[in-house]
Amino acid sequence: MKKSVTVDRDKCVHCGMCIRDCIVNCLRFDDEKIPGYTPDGSEKCVACQHCFAVCPTGALSFGGKNPADSCDAGYGDSGELLRLIQSRRSVRFFREQDIPAETMDKLIAMLAFPPRGGNADSLHFSIVGTAEKMRALAQFTRETIQAMDKGSPVIEFCRDNYNKGIDFIYRGAPSLVAVSVNKARAVAGCENADPIIALSYLDLYAQSLGLGTLWSDCTLTVANALPGVKAKLKIPAGFELNYVMLLGLPAVKYKRTVQREPANVNII
Ligand SMILES: Cc1cc2nc3c(=O)[nH]c(=O)nc-3n(C[C@H](O)[C@H](O)[C@H](O)COP(=O)(O)O)c2cc1C
Structure with a gap:
């Protein structure tokens, strides 16, 4: 700007x-x-x-x-926000349907707002935006894994799941967001926080728009292990892949919030 x-x-x-x-x-x-x-x-x-x-x-x-x-600043309803935080679930079943274009536009517009250390322009978001593109990525990943002799434990775990008919990497999601960080642009010490904060905001906002999301360590690990897969994410030069979130219209509905044990807190 x-x-x-x-x-x-x-x-x-x-x-x-x-x-x-x-x-x-x-x-x-x-x-x-x-x-x-x-x-x-x-x-x-x-x-x-x-x-x-x-x-x-x-x-x-x-x-x-x-x-x-500008909009007038507003901080929303704290009760509704807490209910969203409590209701948000990791979704592992998705409808085979593209995210509606207007919903995708809202997600993309939101991504300009999560805070970054020093307000640095440190992040890039690679979005696989359609079910068709995701199917192609999933097929390429599967073929790459099946052509390998033996991979890391995560790769072997994914191969076992393929044999059971489960794609543990993409879960049939019609979309994914991969966040990458430019460490030279990020404020020192904020390189890992900036991308995770952005995805955390995306997680909650997406669920408020009726989408399901999944933080996917498995997808991240596979993309880092398979250069051909990572190349498909078209991460710009100077940026490093930091995290991946799957998203799409959910094919599962959660009726109630979970009940967690209290967090570990030490008040000093
Ligand atoms: C950083 C992170 C990585 C995760 N990676 C995976 C994953 O690779 N596969 C998966 O099925 N779930 C993954 N999850 C989902 C967690 O298993 C899930 O958040 C946890 O079981 C609690 O369920 P909830 O998110 O519905 O509250 C991940 C969650 C986080 C926060």
């Missing part, structure tokens, strides 16, 4: 909230108490848009964005 801060002088109330909320101190008042970048502000700016979001009057535009085009 283009980094720029412009302020509507008529709307600015000179409260300084934008300056105070800036994580990298890249804003300051000018002589007329109008906020703008410091001399090295645009260099330091991480484009988090806190200045834009916090401005009480919508006076500040970031990157040419019009504050009127």
Whole structure:
């Protein structure tokens, strides 16, 4: 995103909230108490848009964005959110049907919003978007495994499951999302958190849209073990595969939430 801060002088109330909320101190008042970048502000700016979001009057535009085009900030219903978290299940049976295009568009639009350390542009999402493309990927994977002499325990486990008529790798899902990370772009220490946070948001949002999801260690391990399979995900140069989630319309319906033992918590 283009980094720029412009302020509507008529709307600015000179409260300084934008300056105070800036994580990298890249804003300051000018002589007329109008906020703008410091001399090295645009260099330091991480484009988090806190200045834009916090401005009480919508006076500040970031990157040419019009504050009127934003939604009013809202935090939803905590009870409904908890019910979603409790109701979300790992889905292992899917309808052989593409995810509707408008649902896919919503998922893709959401992926711009999960937080990343330092607001870095660290992630890439490879989406296998149709049941037909998934069938082709599943067939290629199966043929690759069947042509191998002997693989790792996970590969042998998948081969055994093929023999039992089960595709443990893709589960018949009509879609998958593979998240990869560019470690040079990620803030040091955030390389593993950024992709998992993004998929966690996707997990909950997808389930709220009526989709089933499966975090799939098996798919990840197989993609890492078989370069031909990983190549099909078209991960751009400089990015490393981090995790894979299967998704699609579920062919199983859970009637009630599970009842977990309390989490291990230590209050200090
Ligand atoms: C990081 C991660 C990797 C997982 N990998 C697999 C997998 O490869 N295959 C599978 O069937 N389930 C996988 N699961 C699903 C877990 O088995 C599941 O989350 C757990 O049994 C609890 O069930 P629930 O998600 O429905 O609450 C994975 C879950 C997570 C969080």
